[in-house]
Amino acid sequence: MLRRWYTTSCCLCCHVRTGTIILGIWYMLINAVVLLILLSALNDPVQYHYHLTSSELGTDLDVMDDANMCIAAAISLLMILICGMATYGAYKQHAAWIIPFFCYQIFDFALNTLVAISVVVYPNTIQDYLQQLPGTFPYKEDLMSTNNMCLVLAVLLFVVCILAFKAYLIACVWNCYRYVSARSTTEVLVYVTTNDTTVLLPPYEEAVAIPPKDPPPQKRGTRPFWW
Numbered sequence: 584m585l586r587r588w589y590t591t592s593c594c595l596c597c598h599v600r601t602g603t604i605i606l607g608i609w610y611m612l613i614n615a616v617v618l619l620i621l622l623s624a625l626n627d628p629v630q631y632h633y634h635l636t637s638s639e640l641g642t643d644l645d646v647m648d649d650a651n652m653c654i655a656a657a658i659s660l661l662m663i664l665i666c667g668m669a670t671y672g673a674y675k676q677h678a679a680w681i682i683p684f685f686c687y688q689i690f691d692f693a694l695n696t697l698v699a700i701s702v703v704v705y706p707n708t709i710q711d712y713l714q715q716l717p718g719t720f721p722y723k724e725d726l727m728s729t730n731n732m733c734l735v736l737a738v739l740l741f742v743v744c745i746l747a748f749k750a751y752l753i754a755c756v757w758n759c760y761r762y763v764s765a766r767s768t769t770e771v772l773v774y775v776t777t778n779d780t781t782v783l784l785p786p787y788e789e790a791v792a793i794p795p796k797d798p799p800p801q802k803r804g805t806r807p808f809w810w
Contacts, residue, residue: 599758599759600759600763602759603670603673606756607669610662610684611666614662614666618656618659621655625653662687665687666684668681669681669684677763678760688753688756695742699739702735702742703735710727
């Protein structure tokens with residue numbers, strides 16, 4: 584008997600298909616909100632610039648131009664498409680539709696891993712980043728006065744928690760892909776076996792109704808050809 588190397592349950596004792604569907608819908612909602620914000624900014628850039636400059640972040644942040652907004656909107660639209668494919672693939676049990684979303688998760692996990700490595704290798708980048716924040720940023724002075732090692736440990740712990748959570752979500756989607764693939768393979772094997780059995784074996788009624796044929800009687804005085 585083949586051993587199964589994946590699990591079919593995730594957090595809150597949900598099935599991996601249910602978890603993947605919920606995750607895909609959640610990502611779709613987030614990217615849809617981002618896409619609406621970007622489209623609103625492209626439709627009325629003057630009002631967008633007013634809200635940005637009047638916020639607590641001040642005017643030191645760079646304002647995105649139209650080209651960058653179009654690129655961000657295209658990426659958000661692509662993410663909605665990928666998340667929709669994963670949701671549809673988990674719902675309809677099409678394993679190939681889940682692969683793009685899984686690849687995106689791997690890419691996002693790799694980027695966050697690079698952030699964690701950069702924090703460990705270059706710890707002074709945190710102080711440089713805090714200095715670039717505007718003066719109206721909340722708790723900026725308190726963060727600047729904190730020990731650099733404590734800041735590095737806090738940021739590193741935060742990034743590690745995010746990586747652990749993302750790794751769990753990757754495992755959930757991967758288990759859903761394995762489950763859907765195994766289920767599709769099992770259905771194909773059952774169909775082929777049933778089809779072959781139907782073709783090779785006659786129905787039971789026909790096998791019982793047809794009597795076996797008797798050999799033809801031989802004439803007297805004749806010998807078989809091998810005599």
